[in-house]
Amino acid sequence: MGLAARVKEINDFKKKLIEFRKYLNSTPLFKELIENELFDILLETLDKVRDKIENGFEREFIKSNAIRLFNQLIAIFVTEISRKTGQPEKPTTTGFLNYARNRIEIEISLNKIIKSINHKFNPKAEFVGDLGKKGKLFCKTILVIEDGKIPRDSELKTVTGVNKTPQREVAKKFESILKDVYSQNLFEQISELNSIENSSTISSIEDLLLFKRFFEVNFVPYKPSNGESAMILLHQELSESKDIYLIDEPEKSLGNDYINDFIVPLLKKHAYSGKRVVIATHDANIAVRTLPYKSIYRAHAMNCYHTYMGNPFSNSLVCRTEDVDNLDWKETSMRTLEGGKEAFGERGKIYAEL
Amino acid sequence: MLNYNATIKREDSAVNLILTTGTNNYYICLTDDNPSEIKNVFNDLIIELKNGKFSFSLSDETQDLYFHICDEYIKQLNAEIADIFSQLKKYDLVEKVEN
Numbered sequence: 501m502g503l504a505a506r507v508k509e510i511n512d513f514k515k516k517l518i519e520f521r522k523y524l525n526s527t528p529l530f531k532e533l534i535e536n537e538l539f540d541i542l543l544e545t546l547d548k549v550r551d552k553i554e555n556g557f558e559r560e561f562i563k564s565n566a567i568r569l570f571n572q573l574i575a576i577f578v579t580e581i582s583r584k585t586g587q588p589e590k591p592t593t594t595g596f597l598n599y600a601r602n603r604i605e606i607e608i609s610l611n612k613i614i615k616s617i618n619h620k621f622n623p624k625a626e627f628v629g630d631l632g633k634k635g636k637l638f639c640k641t642i643l644v645i646e647d648g649k650i651p652r653d654s655e656l657k658t659v660t661g662v663n664k665t666p667q668r669e670v671a672k673k674f675e676s677i678l679k680d681v682y683s684q685n686l687f688e689q690i691s692e693l694n695s696i697e698n699s700s701t702i703s704s705i706e707d708l709l710l711f712k713r714f715f716e717v718n719f720v721p722y723k724p725s726n727g728e729s730a731m732i733l734l735h736q737e738l739s740e741s742k743d744i745y746l747i748d749e750p751e752k753s754l755g756n757d758y759i760n761d762f763i764v765p766l767l768k769k770h771a772y773s774g775k776r777v778v779i780a781t782h783d784a785n786i787a788v789r790t791l792p793y794k795s796i797y798r799a800h801a802m803n804c805y806h807t808y809m810g811n812p813f814s815n816s817l818v819c820r821t822e823d824v825d826n827l828d829w830k831e832t833s834m835r836t837l838e839g840g841k842e843a844f845g846e847r848g849k850i851y852a853e854l
Numbered sequence: 855m856l857n858y859n860a861t862i863k864r865e866d867s868a869v870n871l872i873l874t875t876g877t878n879n880y881y882i883c884l885t886d887d888n889p890s891e892i893k894n895v896f897n898d899l900i901i902e903l904k905n906g907k908f909s910f911s912l913s914d915e916t917q918d919l920y921f922h923i924c925d926e927y928i929k930q931l932n933a934e935i936a937d938i939f940s941q942l943k944k945y946d947l948v949e950k951v952e953n
Contacts, residue, residue, distance in 0.1 A: 592930075593934065594930050594931045595892070595896075596896050596899065596931055596934045596938070597934040597937055597938065599893065599896050600896065600899075600900050600934075600941075601941065603897070603900060604941055604942065604945065604947065608947075682897040682898075682900050682901050683897055684890065684893060684894060684897070
């Protein structure tokens with residue numbers, strides 16, 4: 501390892517040590533766990549190590565810079581002698597070292613880029629919802645990095661929105677640059693890379709990312725219908741834990757079976773756990789089977805609306821703002837809500853049990 | 855580490871330092887300024903270095919100016935080759951394991 505590299509490594513180590521000490525002090529739990537005495541010994545030891553490293557760093561820094569300054573001094577002497585005598589400078593290097601270093605650096609960078617390009621991601625499948633007899637619906641995401649070999653007509657889309665053509669051309673070019681890293685054609689290849697149209701839009705590996713997202717049932721791609729999409733969305737929203745749920749006509753595009761089997765149980769579960777669930781609905785299954793604590797009914801009257809509140813337990817709907825007659829909850833619900841007599845039949849059973 | 859031969863070829867038209875590595879001969883012209891050719895030689899030397907460390911020894915009987923220049927050049931080149939080989943090893947760019 502060169503002297504400059506040693507100095508850098510010592511400095512990095514010193515920084516990490518100081519960070520670790522700060523971290524120890526900022527974590528009371530650690531102090532509590534290992535007890536005060538041991539904690540103090542640890543800090544004292546770390547301080548001793550830091551002092552040693554600081555001395556070592558100083559020594560290495562002086563050594564490294566002494567050599568650098570000495571070489572600089574020689575270079576100045578050589579230049580001055582050459583200037584005074586009018587004789588050309590005697591070369592102190594063959595040029596091979598700097599030349600090879602530059603090329604090696606380019607190869608290292610190219611290897612890093614190509615290794616990243618060749619990285620393979622495992623497809624990710626997220627459970628979306630249960631489609632009953634059809635099976636479980638998953639949302640699958642395929643993520644790949646453009647390596648120049650992906651067909652032009654693939655359904656993959658770019659992640660960062662860059663055009664696919666420069667993506668493909670740039671990705672392909674790195675391989676050919678690597679082949680020419682130790683040849684005279686290297687800079688020609690780099691110029692070709694820079695001359696690719698819109699190549700400047702690709703500034704990191706992230707710009708080479710491509711993805712495809714699709715639904716899958718039993719490992720076969722599947723396109724959900726509008727109704728199924730609504731089901732999935734609603735199921736997902738209701739599955740997330742929130743304090744308040746505001747739901748507007750969840751029955752839209754959904755079948756009665758799905759409402760009864762999946763949505764009503766979820767709504768009940770949230771209601772039981774003390775969450776506030778406000779639903780605007782025309783569906784009797786939801787309005788009755790979810791056991792609402794409060795029903796709000798808004799009725800059209802002469803040039804105005806009346807708002808009634810009530811519940812199935814009292815079987816009445818009361819308007820508190822206007823002096824109008826109370827309404828019968830069951831009769832109004834039967835008249836307004838869709839869903840047949842089944843829900844109301846069950847209502848009788850449910851409320852009788854309560 | 856392999857030790858290869860370096861010779862000086864003196865001709866009326868040009869004087870060349872010839873670096874011989876196995877079956878390959880690399881020419882460095884001492885009487886003409888051609889950086890492009892030198893770069894080609896350097897490129898080939900780096901590729902050869904990936905197969906293992908080597909150095910050059912100058913074999914020449916004539917004690918003239920070319921000999922002294924080449925002797926200095928080979929000494930310096932050997933030091934730089936050793937440095938570059940250690941870097942290739944450090945970054946895992948050596949293809950064959952060093953003997």
